[in-house]
Amino acid sequence: ILNVEQSPQSLHVQEGDSTNFTCSFPSSNFYALHWYRWETAKSPEALFVMTLNGDEKKKGRISATLNTKEGYSYLYIKGSQPEDSATYLCAFTGTSYDKVIFGPGTSLSVIP
Amino acid sequence: EPEVTQTPSHQVTQMGQEVILRCVPISNHLYFYWYRQILGQKVEFLVSFYNNEISEKSEIFDDQFSVERPDGSNFTLKIRSTKLEDSAMYFCASSYGRTDTQYFGPGTRLTVL
Numbered sequence: 001i002l003n004v005e006q007s008p009q010s011l012h013v014q015e016g017d018s019t020n021f022t023c024s025f026p027s028s029n030f031y032a033l034h035w036y037r038w039e040t041a042k043s044p045e046a047l048f049v050m051t052l053n054g055d056e057k058k059k060g061r062i063s064a065t066l067n068t069k070e071g072y073s074y075l076y077i078k079g080s081q082p083e084d085s086a087t088y089l090c091a092f093t094g095t096s097y098d099k100v101i102f103g104p105g106t107s108l109s110v111i112p
Numbered sequence: 113e114p115e116v117t118q119t120p121s122h123q124v125t126q127m128g129q130e131v132i133l134r135c136v137p138i139s140n141h142l143y144f145y146w147y148r149q150i151l152g153q154k155v156e157f158l159v160s161f162y163n164n165e166i167s168e169k170s171e172i173f174d175d176q177f178s179v180e181r182p183d184g185s186n187f188t189l190k191i192r193s194t195k196l197e198d199s200a201m202y203f204c205a206s207s208y209g210r211t212d213t214q215y216f217g218p219g220t221r222l223t224v225l
Contacts, residue, residue, distance in 0.1 A: 032211040043216035102155040
């Protein structure tokens with residue numbers, strides 16, 4: 001059974017703090033790993049698509065790293081702002097299928 | 113900026129009725145997806161569609177579900193005989209390539225009474 005895990009489940013940080021969370025996925029038959037940002041009452045917004053081991057992607061204050069050999073990806077947010085409050089989802093695609101498996105998400109609350 | 117649209121935004125139906133959820137993907141995209149999220153649970157993959165056929169489907173996507181791209185622009189999800197447990201937010205997404213960014217629509221909230 002393919003499973004994608006994310007930790008922590010939820011996180012509360014003060015404005016200005018930097019934070020990071022983890023996505024764990026199957027290390028075999030890796031094809032792509034997606035990160036999404038999902039605000040309440042909106043649709044998931046794509047942040048990154050990562051395909052190569054060692055990939056590092058950056059978008060403003062948000063960055064992500066990928067380790068396909070050990071099956072994890074980290075998402076970092078530098079200097080968190082209240083508008084960063086959202087659920088962050090990762091999703092895994094394997095080589096042999098088009099199925100996308102989502103993790104349960106990490107809910108981030110940034111306190112002003 | 114191009115976006116994925118979905119209609120209706122909210123659908124209320126009686127158990128046993130058929131519903132059709134509609135999506136208009138981004139026009140040059142080649143891969144299309146349906147996901148759902150039952151309240152309080154994680155986003156679940158339902159089906160992917162490429163080259164006018166289903167490329168992958170999950171265990172949830174049983175004979176009660178079907179997808180169609182009837183006219184080259186719409187992408188529909190049909191549930192033939194809705195059950196209470198089909199109540200969820202249904203998201204459509206599209207991407208150009210298999211590993212490209214998937215763009216999500218705003219979702220249709222389906223409520224089965």
